[in-house]
Amino acid sequence: MISVRRVTKEYPNGVVALQNVDLEIGKGEFVFLVGPSGAGKTTLLRLLFREEVPTSGSVMVNGHDVGRMRPRQIPYLRRQIGVVFQDFRLLPQRNVHENIAFALRVIEAHPREIKRRVSQVLELVGLSDRGHALPAQLSGGEQQRVALARAMVGRPVMLLADEPTGNLDPHNAEDMMRIMLEINRLGTTVVMATHAAHLVDRARQRVVAMEGGMIHRDELAASYHVEVNR
């Protein structure tokens, strides 16, 4: 599903955010990306949906050579990837239903299909009764669930989440985590960058730990910190 080979990313200002990174993620996996601030987690995610291109090395996603694909093909890559950010990035003038439908309208889906799928994802994130609310009328947790619904409404094969619980209180964070694990259980590959140690520890999924642009730990069914007496 994801194959990152010897990837180095140097930003134009000279900062080297990733150094010789190798990472393989299979279909249907759930992966936590952890590490201190500045480790390169966000940069790695951005390479996966072609928000950035690697300086060297190759990034393969679902069979596409993401680093070398032509700009015209980028939209079709992104239709296979759902993305959620720490700041929910909803459109303030549109209600919940419209925010989610927007993602399908701009890829020219059929209106009947849009209606059907929007109510499905609203149910998935537990917001079926809030379709007409504006983002400002929702709690942070609810807004993030709308963002998650928007990411999933196109039925992507992969969900990328960059600190999705970063702005949420513990209760909402757990809700969000539960829904993401459910999404993964239904077959979507999930990669989640996070600082939330307790969520990582509770979920017991694969953990990829980074520091200084390099991966120094990659364990299955692991926790946030290295376990000494396992």
Added chain:
Amino acid sequence: MRLRTWAFCLNEANQNLLRNPVLAIASVTTTAISLLVLGVFLLLTVNVNAIATSVESQVAVRAFFAKNVPQSQETAELQTVRSWSQVRTATLVTKAQALAELKKEFGDQAKVLDSLGTANPLEDSLSVTAQKPQDVKVLATRLSHLDGVVHTTYQSAVVSRLFALINDIRVVGLAIGVLLLIGSLLVITNAIRLGMAARRREIAIMRLVGATESLVHWPFILEGLILGGIGAIVASGLAYWSYVAAYHNAVRSLPFLPLVAPSPVARDIALLLLVLGILLGAVGFRISVRRLARV
């Protein structure tokens, strides 16, 4: 793109316009004014051109005979001149007729001519008008080579001054029109750019969920076309109908003015303004599109 996608883009464009109605109105107004000025100058040029052409073709070349040329030779030469292809009309003006005309022109002051008594200092002449204004010079030369003709005259100075004036009007009108067009282009570009800035979040999300670049662009292209197009419709409508009205008034009150009928000309100019307005919108988008790549 599908029909519903066009509807989506059009709706987005409309919302941009409604978000900033003052700027939208400013764009439409400046476009309409600049196109209208251009249209008025074009119509003016076309008409002054027509007037000048008719004046020039009506200019008579006069060929004066020497005093001793017999009347029979003069009439013979009149027939020759009439057979030339450049000639529209040719008449023989005897010195008696010339004096009568002169008296008529002097009108109330005709008395000054009384001092001449029965003497007539004038000469017989041929008065010739050309088929085409550019033939006038050739005619003058040919006439001067006729037997018995001592000199020829025509009003070349007046005509060339008229043409110089037309040229000035055209240059000034075009310069003003182009300056105004640049101004309205800047206003349209500014409106489109503000729309892009206001929709930054939306564009970012569109790209994130896999909208094609053309779908990102079209709302702004449509915005430009709407702004330029409405301005152009107003300008070409105004130019067309006011010219038709002005023409019919002028035909009634100034029938001797050889104005250009509105039927092909005003319609063509109205179409030209329409095309220019739409072009303004398209160019306005073209200028702003680089900003879209960076949002």
